[in-house]
Amino acid sequence: MAQKNLQDSSPSHCPEAAQTLMALMHAQGEVARLTEREQLFNTLLASVNAVLWAFDWETRRVLYVSPAYERIFGRSADLLLADCNQWRDSIHPDDLDYAERSLAEVLDKGAVEDREYRIIAADGQVRWLSDKCFINRQAEPGQPVIIVGFAEDITHKKQMETELHRLATTDALTQSSNRHHFFECAHREFAHARQQGEPLSFLMLDIDDFKTINDTYGHQEGDNVLQRIAESGRAALRRRDLFGRIGGEEFAAVFPGCTPQMALQVAERLHRQIQQLSFNHEGRTFGITVSQGLTSLSASDENVEDLFSRADAAMYQAKREGKNRIVTA
Template identity: 45%
Template sequence: MTSTQAPATPERKFERSLLEAILEASPDGIFVVDDQGIILCHNQRLLEVFGIAPGAIAGGEDGDLAGLDDQNLLTQVLPLIHEPEPFLQRVMMLYADPLLEDHCELECRDGRTLERHSRALWGEDQCYVGRVWFFRDITARKRVEHALEQLAQHDPLTGAANRRHFFERAAEELARARRHGDALSLVMLDLDHFKRINDHWGHAAGDRVLQAFAAGVRSLLRREDLFGRIGGEEFVVLLPATGLEGALPLAERLRRQTEGLDLEENGERVSVTTSAGVATLGAGDASTDALLQRADEALYAAKRAGRNRSFCQA
């Protein structure tokens, strides 16, 4: 811990020792300022969290920032923050209103995520005497949370949205399309004779086919398109702001992409094709289920017509 000097009475020595132990044992980077924004004390972890080398801040060459205006620290910190302007605005707001407390997450330019807490310090008669700031690196925790979220929302084999997540997102997109009067289309895909692949080459080979198929589909989609797996070999693509004139050609590209997959098992070529059914949002479609039903009808019309083709329901 670094701080301004205090009278060397036994009581003050104990208080200083206790404060030092608390600060240096904390996983947070901590610093305290007075009511004028002058740094009263901080711990070493503060410099570590922001990757600031001792001596990088003018006046704190020995790593001790006590007595410096916190603007010196801000000057070093701002270039590290992904969105520095909102960060600075919030800091100024907190200093302007001592009643405000803060708890937020900050994205850094180096990909890390920091958690920030701040609250005012009050003296006698509720007089504002300064503010304490806490910064913690939560990057590892965020990565775990993201991984768990991915597991909860996506099919682990193909990476496509699972059935529950797909329908949640699809309902949001349908509501958005209704609100703004936008087009919305859906392509339903089903691998032809997939059971034969599993029966002939085994389920592990079938899994590899599904993975290759899904990778091929994703390679042709836009960022805003939603790709989901709703059954064993049944997949669906939701296309925001897309009418029939865009959805049907895409279904054909997906069909040709699948037909062209170059897959082998035990020296034999694995022939893979898909049938596609396309539907666009109509005035009578009250839900995603209605849109999906019409796409399903188009899909089975394609199956009855011989498979490996795309049909549509306007």
Template identity: 45%
Template sequence: MTPDQTPATPERKFERSLVEEILEASPDGILVVDDQGMITCHNQRLFEVLGIPPGSISGGEDGDLAGLDDQHLLAQALWRFREPEAFLERVESLYADPDLEDHSELAYRDGRTLERHSKALWGEGRRYVGRVWFFRDITARKRAEHALEQLARHDPLTGAANRRHFFERAAEELARARRHGVALSLVMLDLDHFKRINDHWGHAAGDRVLQAFAAGVRSLLRREDLFGRIGGEEFVVLLPATDPEGALQLAERLRQHTEGLEFAEDGERVSVTTSAGVATLEAGDASLDALLQRADEALYAAKRAGRNRSFCQA
């Protein structure tokens, strides 16, 4: 919509009609303001993308905002953004320096994501005459990217970090622990007699056991803990800022939780247990391999002692 008041010659009518057709055909929400921050034109898609009802802005007639200060639009939009203060700061910096361009993302409280692009408009003699804004809803694209990222980094059956992602993150945590001089512990978990479950009840039953086990582990972890699947029934938990005592306590909680899991397959009761090996980073450890080796030794000590136990490797 445009507020152009130029006498309506056939040529001007055609130009206005062409501009309006281009605006309305765009998949982006488009807003144009002059050098005083007054809205000169926009398209209807702007309301859809920003999530603002067309008739909700005071002073706008039939959804036409031309001639209004852009603050009217901001007042309706700001509360919908996840970080309104950051958006306002960016807008102010763009208006303060017309040479700046903006190409960034805008997160909404409702989970949507917009792509935002803005650049200055220049008249004759490079005179600043206003700014144009483009808003595009990229929520579907962001969700698809997130889904692909999850597939690349996580085991599809259990949701635990896959082997590659676990070791990438573990290397980062190891470097952080050394840099800050804090503890770092690891719990290695292995489901006891898991092959019997697969052999007797089938792999579908085994998959259900793995999924329930993994869900139980995640429910007992902190946000900063890293849970990974590094083998068929072998899992690891990396515990930043956790000493041997704290790691062993967690291992026991995980063991007890697993012991409480029960399944029924073909009318038979299926019980599950896990053994756990615990190790903590030592000053002489050259790499993560040393920590994993000690946790593995502790795990097999638990297996040799009868399974369904937690051992800590000194």
């Protein structure tokens, strides 16, 4: 009798139990599939070299941050979730105001896709981020304003851009501005001086007897002379001044906001530094001299070429008068 009751209560003889068992098995399968999907999702997020984030604008709380945050920022994601200022405090001080203003713009624009700013990682390295952000438009009225974003590490790209710009604007031998870049900047300074009514001076410099240096000591020593001239220019000129190599042995400088008297003082300081240079080639010591032409902005000047032409003529006058001097025009 007891055996009969046991058989009657088995799943095959109890539809309710069979259905419950089937539901449990189905639920377990769903949980397994969800777990598998979650693991796959987490694996994908961990492999992306960009930070996905979600931010509650009203409570100022970070709701989510992907694993790349810890790799790029070198900081704890748990600390960020507890205090959003962890991200803010990582932003380079020079970029902080822009980063905060551009984030706030998403409230009006709905999306801001051109944000680029620097962060200082925990190891002290400066990294560039391209941080695109969007407002959650699917939220119901009265629901929290959620901003989601995608912050990509573009440090390598920025480094490449910087290097390409350096190659395009710098004289390879002397590391000073090349001719194209020098005159591009000179045109801007001329326009600024005209607009603001500020003084501006232009200097031309040519190494005396440079061909003799090359013929006597060789072109490698001549290259060394050019490099030392460029170093002297960077040392003698003011921070805002422009200095560049515009020809074989010709250099030029622009002195923004510099009166003729001040410009002459800078030119004389450069002249003294160059006169103190000493070179040694196979036991033979020699020095160099330069001829300089200096001029300043006048009311009749229409463009920077007028200054260049006048300074160039003054420089050749210095050559004719015996070299190793400064002639003003």
